Amino acid sequence: MQAFWEILRPFNCLMASAAAIIGLLIAGIWDAGTALIITGAVFLITGAGNAINDYYDRQIDAINRPDRPIPSKRIRPKTAFCYSIALFAAGCILASLAGQISLVIAVFNSLLLLFYARDLKAAPLLGNLSVSYLTASTFLFGGAAAGLMGLLANQIPFGLSLLVSMSREIAKDIEDMEGDRLGGARTLPILAGERAAAALAGLFGLAGVLLSLLPRFGRAYLLMVAVADLLILFAVFKVIRGDASGSQKEMKKGMAVALLAFLAAALLP
Numbered sequence: 001m002q003a004f005w006e007i008l009r010p011f012n013c014l015m016a017s018a019a020a021i022i023g024l025l026i027a028g029i030w031d032a033g034t035a036l037i038i039t040g041a042v043f044l045i046t047g048a049g050n051a052i053n054d055y056y057d058r059q060i061d062a063i064n065r066p067d068r069p070i071p072s073k074r075i076r077p078k079t080a081f082c083y084s085i086a087l088f089a090a091g092c093i094l095a096s097l098a099g100q101i102s103l104v105i106a107v108f109n110s111l112l113l114l115f116y117a118r119d120l121k122a123a124p125l126l127g128n129l130s131v132s133y134l135t136a137s138t139f140l141f142g143g144a145a146a147g148l149m150g151l152l153a154n155q156i157p158f159g160l161s162l163l164v165s166m167s168r169e170i171a172k173d174i175e176d177m178e179g180d181r182l183g184g185a186r187t188l189p190i191l192a193g194e195r196a197a198a199a200l201a202g203l204f205g206l207a208g209v210l211l212s213l214l215p216r217f218g219r220a221y222l223l224m225v226a227v228a229d230l231l232i233l234f235a236v237f238k239v240i241r242g243d244a245s246g247s248q249k250e251m252k253k254g255m256a257v258a259l260l261a262f263l264a265a266a267l268l269p
Helices: 002-006 008-026 032-056 058-064 077-096 100-118 125-143 148-153 153-173 177-182 188-192 196-211 221-238 244-267
Strands: none
Touching: 008 032, 008 125, 008 148, 008 153, 008 244, 032 058, 032 077, 032 100, 032 125, 032 221, 058 196, 077 100, 125 148, 125 153, 125 177, 153 177, 153 188, 153 196, 153 221, 153 244, 177 196, 188 196, 196 221, 196 244
16 A cells, blocks of 8 residues: 555645645635645645656666656556546546536646656657646646636736746756766757756746736735745756756745745735
8 A cells, every 4th residue: 555655746746735725725715625625636636647657657767766666566557557547537526526617627637647648758848848837737726716716816826836847847857968868858958958948947937036026915925935036046047057956956945935925925915
């Protein structure tokens, strides 16, 4: 049973669920029952995405991550595939309880996670965009419980998360250039060059900073998002200077503080 829990990457699932709950709060819904439905649906679908990703990456993981459940033979590949499909189905059924829009987002994200793991991961930029959308869409999923107005209320969190995630995804590709080139991958830095990719990563980061200043979420939000913006700007500086690894770390910190800023916006409007 431990392997079935491990393949979900529960910490990542909980972080995605937390972003969805913040989206729910920003939309103005404080119902505990709805929050439990949103948390469960996001946890299940995120876990399913991680499991299906491990299924398609099992040959690579046999070399790079032999301790993972499939290459370590604690879970059979076919079992992992069926497990992920069952989780996708359960997550979508749970999402339907939160409303029609929530169900549409859940089904779309489930299909995207499947196609990403199977086909899109190797596609330059499109793979990065898929991951960034999936990361950012947790805010939309949470807000969708309030209908169209809930989606509109989460435009800024969604946009900021999308832009900053794109910056971080490109920085990750820059960091992995040598291994990707040896493995025959066709990532953006390999196709366009490291400097061009770093410049694009910087532009996405700067766009995220500018977007974060648009909403009027209150003083607490502004104070916290200012800290997040400084971290993101530092990450942009690092990626431009050729430190992709350091940029990723700072970007991750910036995203974490931005998440707290949006929580403050929801709790202290």
